[in-house]
Amino acid sequence: MAELILNHLAKDFGTGRAAVADFSLRVRHGGFLALLGPSGCGKTTVLRMIAGFEAPTDGSIHLGERLLADASRSLPPERRNMAMVFQSYALWPHMSVADNVGYPLKVRGISGETYRQKVGEALATVRLADYAERRPADLSGGQRQRVALARCLISAPDVVLLDEPLANLDRHLKQEMEETFREFHQRSGATMIYVTHDQSEAMALATDVAVMSEGRLLQAAPPAEIYAHPEGRLVGGLIGRGAILSLPSPAGDIRQFDWSALEPLFAREPDHLPKADILVRQEDVLIVGEGIPARVDGILYEGERYAVRLLLADGQALRAFSRKRLEVGEAVRVVVHAAWRL
Amino acid sequence: MHGYVRSGSSQPGWLFPFVVIIVLILSVLPLARLAMTGIAALSNDGIGAVLSDPALWSATYYTLVTAVFGTLISLAIGCTFAFLLTLTDIRGKGVLSFLFVLPMMIPPQVTALAWVQMSGPSSPLLKALHIAPPLGSPQPLYSVGGISLLYGVQHAPLVYLALRAGLMALPRDGVEAARLAGAGSFRVFRDIILPLSLPGIIAGAAISFVSCTGNFGIPAILGIPASIYTLPTLIFIKFSSFTSRTFGDVAVLSAIIAIISVAGLAIQDRALRGRDYRVLGLLGPTTAFELGGWKFVGQPLLWLCLFFMLAAPFFALLAGALVPAYGVPLTFKTMSANAFHEILFRQAVTRTAFVNSLSLAAGTALCLLVVTVLAAYALTRRKDLFSRIVSSLIEIPYSLPGIVMAVSFILVFAAPIPILHVTLYGTIWIILIAYLSSFFAVSLKPIVSAFHQLDPALEEAARLSGAGFFRRLFDIAVPLIAPAAGASVILVFLIACNELTISALLWSAGTQTLGVAIYNLDDSGSSDLASALSVLVVLMVVLMMLLLELMAKRLPRGVVPWRN
Numbered sequence: 001m002a003e004l005i006l007n008h009l010a011k012d013f014g015t016g017r018a019a020v021a022d023f024s025l026r027v028r029h030g031g032f033l034a035l036l037g038p039s040g041c042g043k044t045t046v047l048r049m050i051a052g053f054e055a056p057t058d059g060s061i062h063l064g065e066r067l068l069a070d071a072s073r074s075l076p077p078e079r080r081n082m083a084m085v086f087q088s089y090a091l092w093p094h095m096s097v098a099d100n101v102g103y104p105l106k107v108r109g110i111s112g113e114t115y116r117q118k119v120g121e122a123l124a125t126v127r128l129a130d131y132a133e134r135r136p137a138d139l140s141g142g143q144r145q146r147v148a149l150a151r152c153l154i155s156a157p158d159v160v161l162l163d164e165p166l167a168n169l170d171r172h173l174k175q176e177m178e179e180t181f182r183e184f185h186q187r188s189g190a191t192m193i194y195v196t197h198d199q200s201e202a203m204a205l206a207t208d209v210a211v212m213s214e215g216r217l218l219q220a221a222p223p224a225e226i227y228a229h230p231e232g233r234l235v236g237g238l239i240g241r242g243a244i245l246s247l248p249s250p251a252g253d254i255r256q257f258d259w260s261a262l263e264p265l266f267a268r269e270p271d272h273l274p275k276a277d278i279l280v281r282q283e284d285v286l287i288v289g290e291g292i293p294a295r296v297d298g299i300l301y302e303g304e305r306y307a308v309r310l311l312l313a314d315g316q317a318l319r320a321f322s323r324k325r326l327e328v329g330e331a332v333r334v335v336v337h338a339a340w341r342l
Numbered sequence: 343m344h345g346y347v348r349s350g351s352s353q354p355g356w357l358f359p360f361v362v363i364i365v366l367i368l369s370v371l372p373l374a375r376l377a378m379t380g381i382a383a384l385s386n387d388g389i390g391a392v393l394s395d396p397a398l399w400s401a402t403y404y405t406l407v408t409a410v411f412g413t414l415i416s417l418a419i420g421c422t423f424a425f426l427l428t429l430t431d432i433r434g435k436g437v438l439s440f441l442f443v444l445p446m447m448i449p450p451q452v453t454a455l456a457w458v459q460m461s462g463p464s465s466p467l468l469k470a471l472h473i474a475p476p477l478g479s480p481q482p483l484y485s486v487g488g489i490s491l492l493y494g495v496q497h498a499p500l501v502y503l504a505l506r507a508g509l510m511a512l513p514r515d516g517v518e519a520a521r522l523a524g525a526g527s528f529r530v531f532r533d534i535i536l537p538l539s540l541p542g543i544i545a546g547a548a549i550s551f552v553s554c555t556g557n558f559g560i561p562a563i564l565g566i567p568a569s570i571y572t573l574p575t576l577i578f579i580k581f582s583s584f585t586s587r588t589f590g591d592v593a594v595l596s597a598i599i600a601i602i603s604v605a606g607l608a609i610q611d612r613a614l615r616g617r618d619y620r621v622l623g624l625l626g627p628t629t630a631f632e633l634g635g636w637k638f639v640g641q642p643l644l645w646l647c648l649f650f651m652l653a654a655p656f657f658a659l660l661a662g663a664l665v666p667a668y669g670v671p672l673t674f675k676t677m678s679a680n681a682f683h684e685i686l687f688r689q690a691v692t693r694t695a696f697v698n699s700l701s702l703a704a705g706t707a708l709c710l711l712v713v714t715v716l717a718a719y720a721l722t723r724r725k726d727l728f729s730r731i732v733s734s735l736i737e738i739p740y741s742l743p744g745i746v747m748a749v750s751f752i753l754v755f756a757a758p759i760p761i762l763h764v765t766l767y768g769t770i771w772i773i774l775i776a777y778l779s780s781f782f783a784v785s786l787k788p789i790v791s792a793f794h795q796l797d798p799a800l801e802e803a804a805r806l807s808g809a810g811f812f813r814r815l816f817d818i819a820v821p822l823i824a825p826a827a828g829a830s831v832i833l834v835f836l837i838a839c840n841e842l843t844i845s846a847l848l849w850s851a852g853t854q855t856l857g858v859a860i861y862n863l864d865d866s867g868s869s870d871l872a873s874a875l876s877v878l879v880v881l882m883v884v885l886m887m888l889l890l891e892l893m894a895k896r897l898p899r900g901v902v903p904w905r906n
Contacts, residue, residue, distance in 0.1 A: 051802070051806060052805075053802055053805075073346040074346060075346055076805070077802070077805040077806050078805045078806070078807075078808045078809055078810055079808075080806070081808075082806055083806055083807075084802070084803065084806050086799040086802070086803060087799075088797055088799050090797060090799035090800050090802065090803040091803075092800055092803075092804075092818055092822075093822070094821045094822060103804070103807050103809075103817070104806075104807035104808055107804075107807050107808040107809045107813060108808055151803070151807070155807065155808070157806075
């Protein structure tokens with residue numbers, strides 16, 4: 001089936017700085033891609049170009065063999081067979097829930113028994129069968145979200161786009177909706193593209209994560225891969241919690257370190273040697289009786305444990321977890337049992 | 343390849359060019375024609391010959407003097423009402439506000455007629471009350487002072503609305519902060535509220551000034567009997583004694599009106615510069631002041647004002663309509679509804695006028711609705727320089743006095759249209775086109791604000807559902823902007839129904855409107871019939887305003903002009 005191909009995509013709104021530049025990515029059919037990045041990084045622009053609301057200024061978008069858009073022409077959104085869950089849900093306030101959900105069918109000229117049956121099925125899938133005749137205004141936030149999802153479901157779209165769909169929900173509802181999305185993805189088999197600035201959402205839902213910053217794609221990989229092996233300082237800083245240390249460059253091209261490889265780096269005289277950026281995850285720093293000396297700079301209680309900020313002898317910061325409360329200024333020794341060179 | 347479009351824009355390719363063509367025909371063409379004729383007149387007859395006409399200068403003088411005094415009076419009345427109704431805890435705000443805005447919607451010649459019936463030696467009302475001045479004493483309103491006073495009354499609502507909009511946007515927390523800083527009521531008013539509301543006052547003064555400059559109904563009824571001509575009435579007189587020079591002359595006169603209006607707006611711009619107090623923080627209706635004991639002064643004062651501005655003139659009009667014959671004293675015994683019977687059932691002229699006005703108003707409102715829905719869609723979805731230019735081109739005919747547009751359209755359509763060989767001049771169609779041009783902006787505003795409130799995602803969702811342009815327009819956009827569209831239709835209908843200035847120049851036998859009929863009846867001495875017709879028009883206005891008032895809850899903010 002069809003793969004979504006973004007080829008050297010660029011968008012310039014004429015503001016002097018390109019919103020999206022040289023963005024190339026392939027999303028396999030049935031994949032669930034999370035587009036992750038800070039606000040204003042261009043991820044929504046990429047999504048809107050895929051939907052057809054914006055035309056690229058350069059590059060092209062293909063769905064399988066079919067050209068969706070390039071710099072000179074663009075297939076209008078109404079002919080792309082895609083669906084989208086908007087951040088504001090975009091439910092039509094003058095239509096009932098059932099009419100909202102059934103609209104894509106109505107536009108396609110489907111009516112009568114088929115129409116009623118399909119609307120009923122879609123509403124049942126999102127557990128809203130009893131709400132068919134309500135107006136969107138009478139629903140709660142989570143219910144509106146599910147109506148929007150049912151509207152996507154009904155037309156069997158090739159690609160489903162989700163624009164920060166959980167941004168307006170509280171934490172409890174978020175978890176429930178994440179579950180619904182996953183279920184929806186498995187059932188529909190559609191390619192899904194999910195824009196978010198929340199990495200825990202991205203990690204929890206997606207089969208692939210693409211990290212963006214300032215209009216550019218930094219890295220695209222499965223969640224576990226991107227967490228363990230981020231490319232470059234930006235991705236390393238954006239994904240997960242950790243500290244980036246500047247340590248003397250080790251010999252060879254190894255990137256994954258364990259304690260035996262790291263200890264000599266800490267011990268070496270820093271001066272004139274070339275430096276490398278080493279990412280140390282918070283959970284890989286153990287406060288035990290041995291290892292390199294550090295001083296507690298700050299401590300924050302997080303419920304299940306303490307998050308500790310440590311300062312090394314040369315002034316670099318390191319993050320760690322601790323089961324017990326430490327005092328600020330206290331001297332400790334730490335062992336780093338895994339690290340990744342960026 | 344089939345089905346592709348050039349960009350990601352949601353509009354079909356023909357839409358914006360369509361809007362541009364409409365705007366070119368309704369705004370650019372007539373004004374360009376006016377400018378050309380004016381320049382031609384100046385160069386043919388020599389600037390000296392045209393500008394040495396003493397009538398031109400005396401009319402310019404009277405126009406300026408009456409407009410300036412009229413603006414001052416409207417400022418005094420409008421500001422008093424705006425401050426008292428917006429900032430204090432006075433009672434009956436809704437009713438007072440509705441009644442105060444009424445004069446704006448009543449045709450100016452009706453206002454003038456009512457005031458004439460209310461004062462002077464032949465006033466049926468004063469005679470019935472036995473307080474009329476002795477016969478032979480002059481009618482005090484046939485003067486520069488009278489014209490200015492009525493300008494003031496007619497346009498005070500404009501000042502009120504402009505200032506009120508500013509006052510509604512005052513920062514409530516700003517006032518509260520000043521209170522906490524130790525400022526008393528008077529100091530808060532002087533130091534915080536007055537400076538912040540100055541832009542509203544300036545804007546109100548400018549609108550009022552421009553409207554005074556272009557007013558035709560009031561100086562026609564009050565000025566012509568006393569040989570006081572303003573520029574609009576002079577144009578009217580020139581047309582009634584048509585010569586070969588008329589077109590050139592009226593083009594120059596219209597240009598002077600346009601220049602005075604533009605100068606007024608330029609002064610406003612200048613005065614507003616550096617006063618852009620974009621207010622941050624908590625906005626909202628502030629009841630900043632409690633009147634306390636002053637309530638017993640303020641409340642009666644407002645009602646007294648309204649009595650003289652509304653009730654007394656209306657009863658005078660009614661009295662004028664109920665006298666059995668001119669000069670007969672009005673008592674309960676002599677009272678008769680003959681005049682109403684006459685205009686409704688016997689006079690063909692008034693019946694034609696009713697039919698003409700109502701169908702013109704309905705035609706204008708509905709044609710404009712179709713055009714403005716498309717134009718508003720195109721203009722709110724495009725945000726480039728070009729669309730801003732088009733928006734301001736739509737505004738120009740509305741902000742210019744109606745008489746200027748009327749003259750422009752006469753110049754455009756006096757000769758048969760090339761290629762088609764159809765003459766529109768003298769038909770009802772020229773009035774319709776002039777109305778479309780003048781009221782485009784009135785119709786557009788509510789619909790544009792409704793489109794602005796519409797979440798673009800609603801339409802985008804419909805696009806992804808597969809709906810094409812017209813499908814989206816009818817399924818999604820139109821149902822959601824329907825209340826605003828309704829308001830737009832009623833507003834245009836209301837204004838077009840009562841219009842006199844444009845139709846006074848463009849009418850001919852068989853195409854007279856209600857405004858023209860009232861003026862002609864009064865001019866020919868049938869003041870009882872004119873009064874009766876005016877009474878009906880006032881009732882119609884009140885009815886339609888009430889209709890809008892009922893709809894107000896479902897409309898976007900700012901659509902019904904007198905509501906918050």
